[in-house]
Amino acid sequence: MDLFVFVNEERCCLIARLDNLGKGATGAAVENMNIHLGIEEGAGLPAG
Numbered sequence: 001m002d003l004f005v006f007v008n009e010e011r012c013c014l015i016a017r018l019d020n021l022g023k024g025a026t027g028a029a030v031e032n033m034n035i036h037l038g039i040e041e042g043a044g045l046p047a048g
Contacts, residue, residue: 001016001017003017004016030044030045
């Protein structure tokens with residue numbers, strides 16, 4: 001997670017950035033492995 005804070009005399013701006021690319025790539029890898037092994041595609045992945 002990245003956190004950015006910008007401040008001047010008139011205002012303060014706080015920005016948070018969360019990169020979930022790694023998590024998405026991991027989920028895709030598990031799905032592909034499951035397909036390759038002939039088991040249910042979502043096995044081993046959290047529901048939701």
